[in-house]
Amino acid sequence: MRTQLRGAAIARAVCLVQLGILALSALATGGLWGRPQAIAAVYGGLVALIPTAWFAYRVFGRRAQDPRQMVGRFYQGEIGKFALTALLFGLGAVLFAQQFLALMSTYVACLLAYWLVLARLGFDFGTSS
Numbered sequence: 001m002r003t004q005l006r007g008a009a010i011a012r013a014v015c016l017v018q019l020g021i022l023a024l025s026a027l028a029t030g031g032l033w034g035r036p037q038a039i040a041a042v043y044g045g046l047v048a049l050i051p052t053a054w055f056a057y058r059v060f061g062r063r064a065q066d067p068r069q070m071v072g073r074f075y076q077g078e079i080g081k082f083a084l085t086a087l088l089f090g091l092g093a094v095l096f097a098q099q100f101l102a103l104m105s106t107y108v109a110c111l112l113a114y115w116l117v118l119a120r121l122g123f124d125f126g127t128s129s
Helices: 007-033 035-060 067-095 097-121
Strands: none
Touching: 007 035, 007 097, 035 067, 035 097, 067 097
C-alpha cells in the first residue's frame, strides 16, 4: 500500500530519516574509532540536515496562493540550501581536517534519506496508480 504524503510531510520525513542516519552513524563511528570521529560524523550529518530543514522551512513554512511566489520560494530555498551546504563544508574542513572521512561518510549516508523516503512512499515517476 502506498502512502500519500505531500510537500511538508515529505520534507519532514526526509529530515527525520536524516536525523536517524546521523544518530546511527555517530554511534557506530564513535564505537569503532572514538569520540573525535563521532563528533565529526555528527557534524557531517548536520551538514546534510540543516540545509534540508532550511529548504523545507523556506518552501513549506507558509502557504503561497500565487504560483509565482511558490516558484520563488523554491529558488530561494535551493540557493540557500546550496550556500548553507558550502559554508558548513568549508567550516567542517577547517574544524575536522583530521576526521574528514567520518564527516563525509555521514554526509553521504544522510543524502540517501531522499531515496529511502521516496522508496518507502512508493513513488513511481511517470506512472499513476
